Amino acid sequence: MDPALIFFIIRGVIRVGTASRKAYEQGVRDKNFKMPPLPVLEADIDVRIQEYFNEERGHARALKMTAAGGPLHQYWIAGPAGGGLKKPPDDDPQAVTRMYESFLTAMADIRRQRADAAATKAGSTYVANWINLCAFDQEIPGTIEVLEQWSPDAQPVLPWARVALALADVALDFVGSNPGIVGEGSGGEKLLKAICANLQTWIPKIEDGRQAFFVERMGAALLQSGLQALSDNAGTLLTDKAASAFVGKMATPLAELFAAAVKAEKPVDQLTLMVVRDTVFPKMVSAGLEVLVEHQKSVLGAAFDPDDTLGYFTRGFLQALSAQPVTKLGSAEAWLPIYKSLLRAAAAKPGLIVKGADNDANAAVFRKLITEVATTLADEPWPYTADTAIDLGVIVIEAVQKELPNRTSDPWVLLIPSALDAVVKGLRAGGDSFKKLTQPDVGAILRVILTRAAATPGMLVPGASTEVQLIVTAVATAMAQDDKFLISADGWTTIAATAAAAAARNPGKLFGISSATPEGELAAKLITRVLASASTSFTNAAEMRSKGVVLVGETLVMAIEDTLTAAAGNARGALDNIDKITLLVDQLNDMVVVDRNMGKTKSGKNPIGAADWNWLFRNLIADVFEKGLDKYDEQELRNMLLHKPA
Amino acid sequence: MITLIRLIVAASLVAVAGCGTAVDLSNLNASYETLLTRKYAPSAKADGPTDLSADTERQEIANGFDTVGTGALDASKKNVETPTRIAALRLAAVAYWQANEPEKATNAKVAGLKLCTDKAAGAPRDCALLAYIDILALQKQLHAQLRPLLLGKPTPDALAQMDTLINGLEALGRMQLEPLKGIVSGAPPYAGIGTGSQAYFRKVATISACMLSTADFWARNATPGIANPPRDDLLAKAARVARDPYGPLLFTAGKIARPDQDWWTQGPECLP
Numbered sequence: 001m002d003p004a005l006i007f008f009i010i011r012g013v014i015r016v017g018t019a020s021r022k023a024y025e026q027g028v029r030d031k032n033f034k035m036p037p038l039p040v041l042e043a044d045i046d047v048r049i050q051e052y053f054n055e056e057r058g059h060a061r062a063l064k065m066t067a068a069g070g071p072l073h074q075y076w077i078a079g080p081a082g083g084g085l086k087k088p089p090d091d092d093p094q095a096v097t098r099m100y101e102s103f104l105t106a107m108a109d110i111r112r113q114r115a116d117a118a119a120t121k122a123g124s125t126y127v128a129n130w131i132n133l134c135a136f137d138q139e140i141p142g143t144i145e146v147l148e149q150w151s152p153d154a155q156p157v158l159p160w161a162r163v164a165l166a167l168a169d170v171a172l173d174f175v176g177s178n179p180g181i182v183g184e185g186s187g188g189e190k191l192l193k194a195i196c197a198n199l200q201t202w203i204p205k206i207e208d209g210r211q212a213f214f215v216e217r218m219g220a221a222l223l224q225s226g227l228q229a230l231s232d233n234a235g236t237l238l239t240d241k242a243a244s245a246f247v248g249k250m251a252t253p254l255a256e257l258f259a260a261a262v263k264a265e266k267p268v269d270q271l272t273l274m275v276v277r278d279t280v281f282p283k284m285v286s287a288g289l290e291v292l293v294e295h296q297k298s299v300l301g302a303a304f305d306p307d308d309t310l311g312y313f314t315r316g317f318l319q320a321l322s323a324q325p326v327t328k329l330g331s332a333e334a335w336l337p338i339y340k341s342l343l344r345a346a347a348a349k350p351g352l353i354v355k356g357a358d359n360d361a362n363a364a365v366f367r368k369l370i371t372e373v374a375t376t377l378a379d380e381p382w383p384y385t386a387d388t389a390i391d392l393g394v395i396v397i398e399a400v401q402k403e404l405p406n407r408t409s410d411p412w413v414l415l416i417p418s419a420l421d422a423v424v425k426g427l428r429a430g431g432d433s434f435k436k437l438t439q440p441d442v443g444a445i446l447r448v449i450l451t452r453a454a455a456t457p458g459m460l461v462p463g464a465s466t467e468v469q470l471i472v473t474a475v476a477t478a479m480a481q482d483d484k485f486l487i488s489a490d491g492w493t494t495i496a497a498t499a500a501a502a503a504a505r506n507p508g509k510l511f512g513i514s515s516a517t518p519e520g521e522l523a524a525k526l527i528t529r530v531l532a533s534a535s536t537s538f539t540n541a542a543e544m545r546s547k548g549v550v551l552v553g554e555t556l557v558m559a560i561e562d563t564l565t566a567a568a569g570n571a572r573g574a575l576d577n578i579d580k581i582t583l584l585v586d587q588l589n590d591m592v593v594v595d596r597n598m599g600k601t602k603s604g605k606n607p608i609g610a611a612d613w614n615w616l617f618r619n620l621i622a623d624v625f626e627k628g629l630d631k632y633d634e635q636e637l638r639n640m641l642l643h644k645p646a
Numbered sequence: 647m648i649t650l651i652r653l654i655v656a657a658s659l660v661a662v663a664g665c666g667t668a669v670d671l672s673n674l675n676a677s678y679e680t681l682l683t684r685k686y687a688p689s690a691k692a693d694g695p696t697d698l699s700a701d702t703e704r705q706e707i708a709n710g711f712d713t714v715g716t717g718a719l720d721a722s723k724k725n726v727e728t729p730t731r732i733a734a735l736r737l738a739a740v741a742y743w744q745a746n747e748p749e750k751a752t753n754a755k756v757a758g759l760k761l762c763t764d765k766a767a768g769a770p771r772d773c774a775l776l777a778y779i780d781i782l783a784l785q786k787q788l789h790a791q792l793r794p795l796l797l798g799k800p801t802p803d804a805l806a807q808m809d810t811l812i813n814g815l816e817a818l819g820r821m822q823l824e825p826l827k828g829i830v831s832g833a834p835p836y837a838g839i840g841t842g843s844q845a846y847f848r849k850v851a852t853i854s855a856c857m858l859s860t861a862d863f864w865a866r867n868a869t870p871g872i873a874n875p876p877r878d879d880l881l882a883k884a885a886r887v888a889r890d891p892y893g894p895l896l897f898t899a900g901k902i903a904r905p906d907q908d909w910w911t912q913g914p915e916c917l918p
C-alpha cells in the first residue's frame with residue numbers, strides 16, 4: 001500500500017473523528033436547558049379582582065365602575081373589607097365567564113388610560129393595587145422555563161454541518177492529488193452525495209453520541225476508500241442510483257450492527273465493530289466498487305442494481321465476523337479475500353444464490369456459509385497453516401464459482417461448504433506424505449480439480465463430494481511420491497485436470513473401487529504405477545540424460561493421462577492388469593534407451609523419440625487393460641509406427 | 647499491514663477521546679429534566695408535616711439532583727472543549743441548587759465563571775446562568791419569606807420582618823446590575839445569547855422589582871403617622887431602594903424609559 005495513502009487515511013480519520021466529536025459535544029451543550037419556574041406572586045382571579053376594585057384600597061377609576069350606576073355594579077356587593085364579587089346564578093354556566101371578562105377588560109382599560117396619563121403628567125398619586133404591578137397576569141405559576149444557548153443569528157455551525165465540512169475536507173484533500181475525482185457529475189461526487197444523504201438515515205439524532213461518532217467515522221472511511229477505488233478505476237460510470245444503493249447497502253449493515261451492540265450494552269461487540277470499521281470496512285468498500293465496475297462492464301452497460309444482493313451479502317459477512325469459529329481462524333481483515341471472492345461470485349451469478357423470504361434470511365445464508373467455512377478450516381490441513389487456512393477457502397470459492405453453469409438446481413452457496421469439506425478431507429487423508437508439497441503446488445492442483453468438478457455440479461453436492469475428496473488425495477499422494485521430480489508443477493495440474501474430468505464423465509469408476517486407503521483407489525494406483533515405472537528407468541539425472549530417457553515431464557504426463565483415460569473405459573481391466581503397465585512401459589523404454597557402447601537400443605535398433613513413445617503407449621494401454629498382454633513384438637510395434645497417421 | 651492497523655486504531659482512539667464525556671453529559675441532562683418535571687409537577691400537595699410520602703418524594707428528588715450535580719462536576723474535569731466544561735458546571739450548579747446544596751452550587755459557579763472569560767467562552771447562556779445562580783437562589787428565598795407576610799396584616803412585628811426583607815431585596819437588585827447589563831448588551835462572555843434566555847433574565851429583574859413594590863404597598867396599609875415610625879421608615883427605605891438599584895435595573899431590563907424615572911410613584915402601568 002502506498003505510504004502516502006496510509007498517511008492520508010490516518011489524517012482523515014483523525015480529522016473527521018475530531019470534528020464529529022466536537023459536533024456531538026456542541027449538540028449536547030447547546031441543547032435547550034430547562035430551568036425551574038420563577039417565583040411569581042400568585043393570585044387567583046377572584047382575589048385579583050377584589051383587590052383591584054376594593055372600595056378601601058382599590059383603584060380610584062375602578063371604584064366608579066363598581067359603584068351604583070357603573071358598568072360592573074351588577075357583579076359587585078359593597079360591604080365590609082371593601083366589598084367583593086357577587087356570586088353568579090347557578091343556572092347560568094356562562095355567567096362566571098362573563099363576569100370575569102368584564103372585570104379584566106375594565107382593568108386593562110384603566111391600565112391603559114393611566115399609562116397615557118402617566119406619560120404626560122408626572123407625580124400622580126400612587127394608589128394602584130399591588131397585584132397589578134405584576135405583569136404576569138397571564139402567567140401560569142410553576143411553568144418550567146426553557147432557555148436556548150444562542151440567538152438565531154449567532155448560532156455556530158450546526159453539528160451536522162461540522163461533520164459535512166469535515167467530510168468535505170477529506171474529499172478536498174483527495175482532490176489535491178486527483179483532480180476531477182469529485183468534479184460535477186463524477187463518480188466521486190455521486191459517492192459523496194450518497195454518503196451525505198445516508199448520514200442521517202444511519203443516525204437520526206446526532207445527540208446519540210456513540211452511534212453518531214461511529215457513523216461519522218464510517219462515512220469518512222467509506223469516502224476515502226471509495227474515492228481511491230474510483231481513482232484506480234478511471235472512467236467508471238457510476239449512476240446516482242448505483243452510488244446511493246452502494247453506499248446504503250455497504251454501510252447500513254455496519255451501522256445497524258453497531259446500533260444493536262449499543263442497545264444491547266455489549267462493549268466488546270462495539271469495539272470489534274469499530275476495528276472492523278477502521279480496518280476491513282474500507283477494503284470492503286474498495287472490493288465492492290471493484291465488483292460493481294466489473295459487473296457493469298460485463299453486462300454491456302446495463303445498470304447494475306446491487307441493491308438486495310450487496311446489502312444482505314455484506315450484512316451476512318459482517319455478522320459472521322463476530323462468530324467464534326470465524327474470529328478464531330483470522331482477524332476481520334484476514335477474511336477480506338473471502339469477502340471479495342464471494343462478492344465477485346455473487347455479482348457474477350446472482351441467480352445461483354439461494355434467496356430466502358427476506359433480506360434477513362438472505363443475510364443469514366451468507367453468515368452461515370462463512371461460519372461453515374471457518375469451522376471446516378479450523379483444523380487446517382497440511383500444507384496449510386493457521387495463518388493461511390483462509391487462502392484455501394479463497395481457492396475453493398474462486399474455483400467453484402468460475403465454472404459453475406448458469407443453470408443448476410443446486411444453490412451455489414450450498415456447494416461451497418461441500419467442496420471445501422471434500423478438499424480438506426482429501427488433504428488430511430494424505431497425512432505426512434504431503435509434507436513434501438508446498439501451498440502453491442497444492443493450490444494449483446485444487447483449482448483445476450474444483451474447476452472441473454464445478455462444471456459437473458453433481459460432484460459437489462453435499463453427500464456426493466466424496467469423489468472430489470478422493471481425487472484430491474490421489475493426486476496429492478502421487479505428487480508426494482514424485483521424489484525425483486519427474487513431473488513439473490504444471491504437469492501435475494494437467495494430470496489433476498484429467499483425473500477430475502475423467503471422474504466427472506465416469507462417476508465412481510476411477511475413484512470409487514476401494515476406499516480403505518488412498519492407494520486403494522484405481523486412479524491413484526495407476527498414476528503411482530506409471531510414475532514408479534518411469535522412476536525406475538534411471539537412478540539420477542545424469543544417467544537419465546545419458547540414456548536418453550524420454551518418460552519424464554510432458555511425456556510422462558501424457559502417459560498418465562492416457563492411462564487414466566483408458567482406465568475410465570475399462571476400470572475392471574485396468575485393475576486386473578495394473579502390473580502390465582510396468583511391462584509395457586519397460587518395453588517401450590527399451591525402444592528408447594540407447595546402449596552407450598552400441599549407440600543403438602538393446603535390440604540393436606535405432607531409438608524412438610518421445611512422440612513415438614507416447615503414440616505407442618496411448619494405442620496400446622487400452623489393449624493391455626483389455627487383454628492383459630505381457631509383451632508385444634518389437635517389430636510389430638515399429639511397423640505400427642511406420643503406418644501411424646501423420 | 648499490522649502496523650497500518652495499529653496506526654489507524656491509535657488515530658481512532660485519539661479522535662474518540664472525550665466523546666464519552668459528552669455522552670455522560672447528555673445522560674445527566676436527561677436525568678436532570680426528569681427530576682425537574684417530578685419536582686414541579688402539579689401533584690397532590692402534602693397534607694401536612696406528617697405526609698411522609700411527599701417528604702420521601704422530595705428527599706428522593708433532592709438526592710437525585712445531588713447525584714446529577716456530582717456527575718456533572720466530574721464531567722467538567724474531563725478532556726473536552728471549554729464550552730462543554732462550562733455547560734457541565736452550569737448543570738452542576740443548577741442541580742446542586744435544586745438539591746439544596748448552596749455551597750456545592752457556589753463552588754461549581756466559581757469554577758465555571760473562571761472559564762467564562764471575555765474572550766468568547768462559547769457558552770453565553772451557561773455563563774449567564776452561572777452568574778445568576780446566587781441571584782436565583784436569593785430571589786426564591788425572599789419570595790418564600792414575602793408570601794406569608796403579605797397574607798397577614800402589617801403589625802409591628804411584621805413590619806420589622808418586612809424591613810429586613812427589603813434589605814434582602816436591595817441586595818438582590820444590586821447583584822443583578824452588572825450581569826444583566828452584559829446579557830442585554832451581548833458583551834462577552836454573553837455574546838450571542840439566545841433572545842429567549844435574555845427575556846428570562848429580564849423577567850428575573852422585573853419579578854424582583856415587583857416583590858419590592860408589593861412589599862411597599864402592603865406596608866402602606868399600616869396605620870400611617872407619628873405612631874408608626876416603622877411603617878414610615880420602611881416606606882422611605884422602599885422608595886430609596888426603588889430608585890437605586892431598581893431604577894437602573896429596570897432601565898437595563900428595558901422596562902422603563904430612563905434609569906431615574908420615578909416608576910415607583912407612577913403606578914403599575916409603567917411596568918408593561
